Amino acid sequence: MAPRICALCHTSKAMLRRPKTGQQICRDCFFFVFETEVHNTITEAKLFKPGDRVAIGASGGKDSTVLAHVMKTLNERYRYGLDLFLLSIDEGITGYRDDSLETVKRNQQQYDMPLKILSYDELYGWTMDAIVAKIGKKNNCTFCGVFRRQALDRGAAMLNVDHIVTGHNADDIAETVLMNIMRGDISRLGRCTCICTEGEDTIKRSKPFKYAYEKEIVMYAYFKKLDYFSTECIYSPDAYRGHARAFLKDLEAARPSAIIDIIHSGEAWAVKEEVKANQNAQQTCKRCGYMASNELCKACTLLEGLERGIADAGITERGMKKLEAQGPAPDNLRTIPFFRLASHQQNGHPAIEVEAPT
Amino acid sequence: MMSSPKTIALKIEFGGGMELLFANQRSHKLSIPARVPVDNSTKELQAEPDSSNTKPTDIVFLIHYLRDHLLKEREELFIENGTVRPGILVLINDTDWELEGEGDYKLQDGDEIVFISTLHGG
Numbered sequence: 001m002a003p004r005i006c007a008l009c010h011t012s013k014a015m016l017r018r019p020k021t022g023q024q025i026c027r028d029c030f031f032f033v034f035e036t037e038v039h040n041t042i043t044e045a046k047l048f049k050p051g052d053r054v055a056i057g058a059s060g061g062k063d064s065t066v067l068a069h070v071m072k073t074l075n076e077r078y079r080y081g082l083d084l085f086l087l088s089i090d091e092g093i094t095g096y097r098d099d100s101l102e103t104v105k106r107n108q109q110q111y112d113m114p115l116k117i118l119s120y121d122e123l124y125g126w127t128m129d130a131i132v133a134k135i136g137k138k139n140n141c142t143f144c145g146v147f148r149r150q151a152l153d154r155g156a157a158m159l160n161v162d163h164i165v166t167g168h169n170a171d172d173i174a175e176t177v178l179m180n181i182m183r184g185d186i187s188r189l190g191r192c193t194c195i196c197t198e199g200e201d202t203i204k205r206s207k208p209f210k211y212a213y214e215k216e217i218v219m220y221a222y223f224k225k226l227d228y229f230s231t232e233c234i235y236s237p238d239a240y241r242g243h244a245r246a247f248l249k250d251l252e253a254a255r256p257s258a259i260i261d262i263i264h265s266g267e268a269w270a271v272k273e274e275v276k277a278n279q280n281a282q283q284t285c286k287r288c289g290y291m292a293s294n295e296l297c298k299a300c301t302l303l304e305g306l307e308r309g310i311a312d313a314g315i316t317e318r319g320m321k322k323l324e325a326q327g328p329a330p331d332n333l334r335t336i337p338f339f340r341l342a343s344h345q346q347n348g349h350p351a352i353e354v355e356a357p358t
Numbered sequence: 359m360m361s362s363p364k365t366i367a368l369k370i371e372f373g374g375g376m377e378l379l380f381a382n383q384r385s386h387k388l389s390i391p392a393r394v395p396v397d398n399s400t401k402e403l404q405a406e407p408d409s410s411n412t413k414p415t416d417i418v419f420l421i422h423y424l425r426d427h428l429l430k431e432r433e434e435l436f437i438e439n440g441t442v443r444p445g446i447l448v449l450i451n452d453t454d455w456e457l458e459g460e461g462d463y464k465l466q467d468g469d470e471i472v473f474i475s476t477l478h479g480g
């Protein structure tokens with residue numbers, strides 16, 4: 001077969017077919033269009049302003065590794081004026097997170113960015129290994145998800161950053177849309193497609209890879225020979241997400257635009273006001289100061305259950321009742337350090353678009 | 359002595375977690391017959407060359423060969439409906455296999471084939 005010529009530069013040999021457009025392009029044109037599309041996503045959503053301190057949530061996996069590389073590249077090429085940091089959470093999973101953190105430490109050298117690693121152990125006094133040893137492999141992902149979310153915010157506050165960017169890609173978002181549809185979770189359905197979430201007292205989070213296909217992220221990592229870690233978490237087969245993913249991949253094989261189409265469907269689901277009203281108003285956890293929808297935040301409830309030997313206290317109604325029946329929390333209960341947002345984040349400044357040099 | 363069937367040498371690379379199914383070894387060198395059964399059976403590779411039930415060896419055959427001879431576990435994570443499972447990228451000499459005819463690509467001596475899983479954690 002004669003080599004195909006790149007549809008963009010008409011000079012070099014085409015090396016891949018873009019899933020979004022079907023275009024056949026060469027390696028250099030691919031790097032350029034991939035990076036430019038992420039830049040367009042960033043500028044159209046006005047994600048950053050000059051001087052922002054931005055943490056990249058780094059797991060050592062492909063998405064966050066490519067994100068760190070692309071953020072560094074774009075920050076230099078278009079002079080965003082951002083201070084970039086790597087922020088990693090160490091869940092304390094032997095043979096999984098310890099290996100992937102080695103990858104992040106290499107990324108720190110390769111990309112020359114400051115790295116902060118915050119562990120569940122130092123924050124909560126429990127590693128995931130210890131939690132699984134105590135409660136088994138049921139509900140462990142609930143603990144991990146709640147603990148990670150809060151750990152990222154706390155790590156960001158320690159770095160005094162304005163903003164966390166994560167490597168969630170178009171496939172991840174489409175998958176979450178499908179899962180929310182299957183669960184009938186209407187309030188999450190609209191929200192999960194937002195490129196940027198920012199509550200009144202939360203640190204801004206955004207997804208610059210919202211429109212980037214996983215295939216292109218993996219191809220980018222492969223062609224750039226980026227150093228990433230790829231193993232499933234040993235505690236999380238997450239069968240449900242696995243099925244959603246396999247289904248999505250089958251759809252994509254039949255029609256590559258399926259991924260973007262599903263994201264657009266999610267976006268079209270406007271969350272009605274009465275649905276929103278049913279959710280508890282945000283308040284601050286009386287024990288640790290983190291945002292909460294009840295008196296205690298989810299992490300404090302889960303931690304109290306762990307400490308008092310009622311692991312499902314934060315998970316089921318029955319567990320909660322059991323905990324309450326035991327009386328109030330003892331004074332010497334282990335708690336999470338008090339949470340404070342970095343001071344300059346409280347006088348919110350309006351976002352302005354990052355200008356590309358002309 | 360019978361002349362052995364003509365073979366071609368290939369370099370195989372696994373990445374993105376794919377290697378976990380192949381004894382955690384990323385790089386493999388192998389040699390497979392230049393002509394193979396049309397039904398992709400890898401059991402009797404002594405099929406007479408040029409007989410009507412053989413074809414030049416291609417990627418689909420390679421996928422079956424890898425499953426039967428190199429794969430150590432969980433074949434459903436590698437092969438589905440006679441080809442690689444959706445979500446596995448294949449590169450032929452560093453080019454997306456979608457530009458090379460996918461499974462029908464006729465393997466050449468010295469080709470380097472890469473399989474990368476996109477399904478492993480971000």
Ligand SMILES: [Zn+2]
Pocket residue numbers: 006007008009010011012025026027028029030
């Ligand atoms: Zn080109």
Ligand SMILES: [Zn+2]
Pocket residue numbers: 285286287288289290296297298299300301336
């Ligand atoms: Zn709390």
